[in-house]
Amino acid sequence: xxxxKPIGIIHSPYYSIEDMPIQPKGASEVEGYVIVDGKYIDGxxxxxxxxxxxxLYSFHEATRTELIITPFLDKQTRGVFATRSPLRPNHxxxxxxxxxxxxxxxxxxxxxxxxxxxxxxxxxxxxxKFDAVKESASGWLQASDKEISKKRSDNRFG
Amino acid sequence: xxxxKPIGIIHSPYYSIEDMPIQPKGASEVEGYVIVDGKYIDGxxxxxxxxxxxxLYSFHEATRTELIITPFLDKQTRGVFATRSPLRPNHxxxxxxxxxxxxxxxxxxxxxxxxxxxxxxxxxxxxxKFDAVKESASGWLQASDKEISKKRSDNRFG
Numbered sequence: 001x002x003x004x005k006p007i008g009i010i011h012s013p014y015y016s017i018e019d020m021p022i023q024p025k026g027a028s029e030v031e032g033y034v035i036v037d038g039k040y041i042d043g044x045x046x047x048x049x050x051x052x053x054x055x056l057y058s059f060h061e062a063t064r065t066e067l068i069i070t071p072f073l074d075k076q077t078r079g080v081f082a083t084r085s086p087l088r089p090n091h092x093x094x095x096x097x098x099x100x101x102x103x104x105x106x107x108x109x110x111x112x113x114x115x116x117x118x119x120x121x122x123x124x125x126x127x128x129k130f131d132a133v134k135e136s137a138s139g140w141l142q143a144s145d146k147e148i149s150k151k152r153s154d155n156r157f158g
Numbered sequence: 159x160x161x162x163k164p165i166g167i168i169h170s171p172y173y174s175i176e177d178m179p180i181q182p183k184g185a186s187e188v189e190g191y192v193i194v195d196g197k198y199i200d201g202x203x204x205x206x207x208x209x210x211x212x213x214l215y216s217f218h219e220a221t222r223t224e225l226i227i228t229p230f231l232d233k234q235t236r237g238v239f240a241t242r243s244p245l246r247p248n249h250x251x252x253x254x255x256x257x258x259x260x261x262x263x264x265x266x267x268x269x270x271x272x273x274x275x276x277x278x279x280x281x282x283x284x285x286x287k288f289d290a291v292k293e294s295a296s297g298w299l300q301a302s303d304k305e306i307s308k309k310r311s312d313n314r315f316g
Binding site: 001002003007036042044048052054058067068078079080082083089090091092094096121122124126127128129130131132135136137138139140 | 198241
């Protein structure tokens with residue numbers, strides 16, 4: 001067992017799980033901000049040069065683990081590790097968001113798909129050389145962009 | 159504080175931090191495998207359809223936090239959140255690897271940059287619609303691909 005601690009709080013226009021987009025591409029241009037605890041402010045040096053960052057956070061409203069789930073984008077059940085469902089053994093989420101600007105310990109971001117008040121666990125730079133995948137296959141997930149953009153989460157993960 | 163638990167172990171040809179590539183692009187075609195604890199095997203259903211997966215893991219050899227560090231690819235100090243250094247407040251790492259095949263609770267992967275014996279925390283599918291970033295800027299990190307491929311980590315993060 002490891003202990004992890006919140007290092008800040010993520011703020012967004014999403015105050016309930018029911019109203020959330022399920023991933024950033026459904027959250028296009030949605031603005032939010034991250035407040036990093038003051039004691040970690042030195043760690044934010046140089047981050048403003050990156051256009052995108054990963055936010056790691058706690059799915060703090062996920063109260064259980066389910067190994068087989070029905071994803072929002074599907075009607076069939078799937079293994080939880082083949083989905084982004086919060087109901088995983090370790091309730092850790094990751095999202096890539098656009099970094100707009102940094103003011104002290106406040107980071108303004110865009111394309112956010114995270115619930116307001118979510119505990120922040122880590123920030124990592126998105127580095128094209130390391131992170132860009134040129135060709136990929138997305139398995140069962142064949143929903144159209146349009147469908148994803150429109151789809152909102154419901155309360156099945158409460 | 160949250161508790162997180164290993165859900166498996168990552169195996170690679172890297173037995174010491176000194177010999178590791180610093181990111182997957184420096185680990186091209188390097189093969190490894192992940193053993194997921196048997197009790198989570200149902201969660202692996204459907205994962206084989208994805209060409210790439212995120213591995214989340216514990217930087218279990220990182221023993222301290224430093225907010226200002228000198229990255230492997232630079233000579234200047236940088237804020238830890240603008241780097242992929244293990245010395246972050248929560249010692250969680252993420253890597254994108256190629257998924258080759260799944261046999262029971264064993265996942266064969268490629269392009270791995272992770273130390274042998276690393277505790278696995280989560281597996282998430284790489285989903286192009288959600289994760290692909292079309293244009294990005296990588297701040298201070300302007301090292302060439304060649305330089306990254308050649309560069310190996312040293313023991314400064316022990």
